[in-house]
Amino acid sequence: MGLLNRLDDPYEGGGIVLGKVEELLNWGRSKSDWYLHFGLACCAIEFMAMNASHFDFMRFGTIPRTSPRQADFIMVTGTVTFKMAERIKILYEQMAEPKYVISVGSCSNSGGPYWEHGYHVLKGVDRIIPVDVYIPGCPPRPEAFEEGMMQLQKKINQQAIFNKRKRIELEDSTKDESNKES
Amino acid sequence: MGEIKRMDLEYSQLDSDRMRINVGPQHPSTHGVLRLEVEVDGEIVTEVVPHLGYLHRSFEKHCEKLNYQQIIPFIDRMDYISAMNNEWPYVMALEKMLDIKVPEKVEYIRVIVAELNRIANHQIAVATFGMDAGAFTPFLYYFRDREAIISILERLSGARLLYNYFRVGGMAADIYPGFKDDCLNVVKQVRKTNAEIMKLLIHNSIFIKRSANVGILTPEVAINYACSGPVLRGSGVAHDLRRDEPYSVYDRFDFEIPVGKGDVGVVGDCWNRNIVRVHEMEQSCRIIEQALAQMPETGDVKAMIPKRIKLPKGEVYMRTENPKGDLGFYIVSNGTDKPERMKARGTSFVNLSVIPEISKGYMFADLILILGSIDIVLGEVDR
Amino acid sequence: MTAAEIFEKLGSEFGSAILSLTEEPATDSFITVDPAQLFDICHTLRDEESLLFDYMMSLSALDLGENLGVVYHLYSMTHRHKIVIKVSVSKENPVVPSVERIWRTADWHEREAYDLLGVKFDGHHNLIRILLPYDWEGYPLRKDYVTPDTYHDMKVPY
Numbered sequence: 001m002g003l004l005n006r007l008d009d010p011y012e013g014g015g016i017v018l019g020k021v022e023e024l025l026n027w028g029r030s031k032s033d034w035y036l037h038f039g040l041a042c043c044a045i046e047f048m049a050m051n052a053s054h055f056d057f058m059r060f061g062t063i064p065r066t067s068p069r070q071a072d073f074i075m076v077t078g079t080v081t082f083k084m085a086e087r088i089k090i091l092y093e094q095m096a097e098p099k100y101v102i103s104v105g106s107c108s109n110s111g112g113p114y115w116e117h118g119y120h121v122l123k124g125v126d127r128i129i130p131v132d133v134y135i136p137g138c139p140p141r142p143e144a145f146e147e148g149m150m151q152l153q154k155k156i157n158q159q160a161i162f163n164k165r166k167r168i169e170l171e172d173s174t175k176d177e178s179n180k181e182s
Numbered sequence: 183m184g185e186i187k188r189m190d191l192e193y194s195q196l197d198s199d200r201m202r203i204n205v206g207p208q209h210p211s212t213h214g215v216l217r218l219e220v221e222v223d224g225e226i227v228t229e230v231v232p233h234l235g236y237l238h239r240s241f242e243k244h245c246e247k248l249n250y251q252q253i254i255p256f257i258d259r260m261d262y263i264s265a266m267n268n269e270w271p272y273v274m275a276l277e278k279m280l281d282i283k284v285p286e287k288v289e290y291i292r293v294i295v296a297e298l299n300r301i302a303n304h305q306i307a308v309a310t311f312g313m314d315a316g317a318f319t320p321f322l323y324y325f326r327d328r329e330a331i332i333s334i335l336e337r338l339s340g341a342r343l344l345y346n347y348f349r350v351g352g353m354a355a356d357i358y359p360g361f362k363d364d365c366l367n368v369v370k371q372v373r374k375t376n377a378e379i380m381k382l383l384i385h386n387s388i389f390i391k392r393s394a395n396v397g398i399l400t401p402e403v404a405i406n407y408a409c410s411g412p413v414l415r416g417s418g419v420a421h422d423l424r425r426d427e428p429y430s431v432y433d434r435f436d437f438e439i440p441v442g443k444g445d446v447g448v449v450g451d452c453w454n455r456n457i458v459r460v461h462e463m464e465q466s467c468r469i470i471e472q473a474l475a476q477m478p479e480t481g482d483v484k485a486m487i488p489k490r491i492k493l494p495k496g497e498v499y500m501r502t503e504n505p506k507g508d509l510g511f512y513i514v515s516n517g518t519d520k521p522e523r524m525k526a527r528g529t530s531f532v533n534l535s536v537i538p539e540i541s542k543g544y545m546f547a548d549l550i551l552i553l554g555s556i557d558i559v560l561g562e563v564d565r
Numbered sequence: 566m567t568a569a570e571i572f573e574k575l576g577s578e579f580g581s582a583i584l585s586l587t588e589e590p591a592t593d594s595f596i597t598v599d600p601a602q603l604f605d606i607c608h609t610l611r612d613e614e615s616l617l618f619d620y621m622m623s624l625s626a627l628d629l630g631e632n633l634g635v636v637y638h639l640y641s642m643t644h645r646h647k648i649v650i651k652v653s654v655s656k657e658n659p660v661v662p663s664v665e666r667i668w669r670t671a672d673w674h675e676r677e678a679y680d681l682l683g684v685k686f687d688g689h690h691n692l693i694r695i696l697l698p699y700d701w702e703g704y705p706l707r708k709d710y711v712t713p714d715t716y717h718d719m720k721v722p723y
Contacts, residue, residue, distance in 0.1 A: 127719060128719065
């Protein structure tokens with residue numbers, strides 16, 4: 001990976017990168033993700049520590065936004081209750097495409113410690129919005145946040161931007177063929 | 183270019199209209215998922231209606247379904263910034279019911295970890311209060327120092343935030359070698375940073391202009407609303423359970439109770455509530471130093487932990503001084519290994535209830551500061 | 566003042582409305598009172614010179630099976646003494662006088678007790694749900710509460 005690493009390639013004395021526009025766009029997108037910080041509970045405190053001087057989350061090119069319209073991904077940090085669930089859905093729907101969701105901590109992954117008797121806890125934020133990356137932990141360590149962020153960047157880097165439908169059809173047809181063969 | 187005509191407004195003829203503004207539940211200044219419905223007249227706040235429950239995690243229902251040891255992790259998740267302090271009244275209540283005398287060393291470990299956690303809590307409180315007023319640097323300074331405290335507590339308990347370290351009759355683990363040195367280093371660093379913060383934030387003229395004379399809470403109103411902790415002490419009432427109802431070994435330490443004196447502004451305003459926290463960090467440092475010196479070298483911290491907890495029939499109400507104020511647990515036992523009913527008197531829940539009273543008549547921007555000066559944690563408000 | 570002295574003092578003023586005193590040497594002693602006269606009793610507890618219970622530590626409601634109970638933990642900042650007051654009402658008609666006008670802190674405590682256990686506080690200025698959504702059905706901390714299957718088309722059980 002890494003477009004910049006390829007600058008050393010000996011094309012015409014260096015300084016030239018041969019690649020797809022898609023790669024360039026994905027590179028740009030994955031390295032400057034602005035997020036809507038959705039601090040709900042304990043995980044948000046760990047996320048504050050993550051944002052502060054010791055761990056420095058901004059090295060990923062992330063900037064906290066308070067408006068969903070300016071955000072690329074949403075970080076759901078904490079327990080989602082039924083009273084809150086509808087608001088999360090509204091905020092998610094306000095975000096512009098492409099949008100991603102990171103679910104942080106056991107509570108928003110699956111209900112966490114409240115899975116059994118929590119009458120007012122939504123058992124996983126993926127019941128209302130699609131989740132791209134799950135970060136486990138109660139609360140996750142800052143290192144886990146870093147890993148989660150890297151997983152999201154990996155996902156963005158692999159994304160198709162142009163001719164999506166055509167590609168999907170192509171992939172499906174190759175899959176069908178391979179299925180037939182097997 | 184034509185002539186610029188100045189428009190003269192007759193202010194007396196302008197109508198003023200009241201407007202309702204919704205703050206939260208997803209808002210960085212509400213310190214969590216609090217929703218405030220604010221009625222403003224121009225920019226003057228005329229009414230505040232807090233809406234809670236966005237983090238209601240059914241804590242009290244869990245207590246009725248789980249046995250006594252299993253409840254401790256859920257107590258951590260109430261006031262997640264000061265989890266060590268939260269566990270204390272609960273295990274003390276059970277020890278009182280079971281008539282367990284905990285070993286001397288355990289008492290000292292409890293005092294030290296609770297005071298360390300108190301410092302960490304106040305660091306977040308002052309840092310976020312500074313952020314509400316527009317000061318970002320204290321946040322970075324305090325979080326740098328907080329990491330040192332967190333790593334001590336992590337080495338003790340294995341977790342960075344939610345420790346699950348207290349046990350009924352003892353602790354989950356003994357202290358590690360080098361614990362004393364680590365604590366003394368933290369104390370030194372806390373003092374150094376606080377001296378810096380005093381110059382950088384507390385006596386900064388912009389900060390004083392924003393936070394002094396704002397959100398004045400009189401002692402009578404504070405007591406009637408049952409406020410506690412720095413909110414009550416900021417109003418000049420020297421009420422601290424560590425001195426008034428000494429529990430554990432707090433009667434062996436020499437420490438003061440800082441109260442708002444009105445050096446800047448008037449007693450009971452945001453500035454005075456905030457300065458109490460900074461002074462309390464210093465007092466916590468003193469307690470830690472004395473506790474480290476007095477702590478017995480030997481002793482089994484797990485000696486008195488019962489294998490199975492079965493409470494006798496009865497009830498108990500136990501409260502201790504949390505960093506935010508009095509935290510109380512009311513436990514009703516029916517003689518089995520699960521409580522019949524357990525009620526937590528959330529400190530932030532009670533302290534927050536005063537906000538409609540003290541924010542009327544101030545600017546809308548001041549409301550955020552008033553909220554920040556109360557230092558709430560929504561996990562404890564909604565439970 | 567000890568619990569026995571407070572019991573005597575209240576008994577001389579309210580007579581039969583003060584039902585009983587339960588002394589617990591290890592934990593807190595409590596006084597059971599008649600809910601009909603609760604407001605006046607609390608008023609006396611706060612304003613009487615020798616009592617001065619100006620600080621309400623906690624208000625808890627609990628399910629006693631047949632009845633619902635409300636427990637008041639009071640503290641005096643002046644005299645530094647404590648007392649626990651208890652009332653119990655039937656589940657069919659769980660009405661307790663509100664003490665919100667005596668201790669303002671009771672406002673949210675009473676709303677919480679109404680929200681989770683369904684105790685109705687007579688005289689409360691705004692008795693609505695505080696923690697759960699306004700359209701939530703039932704009182705979760707009652708022992709016979711059954712968790713609903715769905716809420717607004719979201720599945721509640723795991």
